[in-house]
Amino acid sequence: MEKPEKKEETQETEEEVNTEETDEESEVNTKEYSDNEKQLYARAKKAEKEAKEVKLKLKELEKKPELPVKKEEKEPIDAIKIAKLANSLKDYDEEELTFADILSKGKGVSLEEAIATDEFKTYIGAMRDKKQEDNMVTTPNGKQVANKKENPFVKKFSQNLPKGFDYTK
Numbered sequence: 001m002e003k004p005e006k007k008e009e010t011q012e013t014e015e016e017v018n019t020e021e022t023d024e025e026s027e028v029n030t031k032e033y034s035d036n037e038k039q040l041y042a043r044a045k046k047a048e049k050e051a052k053e054v055k056l057k058l059k060e061l062e063k064k065p066e067l068p069v070k071k072e073e074k075e076p077i078d079a080i081k082i083a084k085l086a087n088s089l090k091d092y093d094e095e096e097l098t099f100a101d102i103l104s105k106g107k108g109v110s111l112e113e114a115i116a117t118d119e120f121k122t123y124i125g126a127m128r129d130k131k132q133e134d135n136m137v138t139t140p141n142g143k144q145v146a147n148k149k150e151n152p153f154v155k156k157f158s159q160n161l162p163k164g165f166d167y168t169k
Helices: 002-030 035-063 079-089 094-107 111-115 118-134 152-159
Strands: 136-138 144-146
Touching (some): 079 111
């Protein structure tokens, strides 16, 4: 007879535990949230939704094949154009050609068109005048005279001239 009494006691304690858990759950469910908590919850839900949408779009974009990249077709080399270009550039030194290249790229025109512009002509004139002034030598009496630097070609050529021949006249 002792055994049936124990069973009843254990059943009663289990029911008490179960009722306590339900009371706690009901307290959590009925807990009131502040306005700030509600706003934060709504923002979190919205952010989760947007994150899911972005992930889906990313997967769609990764699935799409890449568009073929158009390669610029190069023109065949035209020897006549190159000869004309070389002939038009023969009168300029390296510094002047560098300026012409920068000018052509800046204006978006060809090198030949850049050389024909007023800006390039003004630059060339100013640079050549400056070089000429830099080469002038001041004499003791205060006059400026052009510096007579001997051209290496003329020097080599004059070595084979007959004695007494003056090529400067």
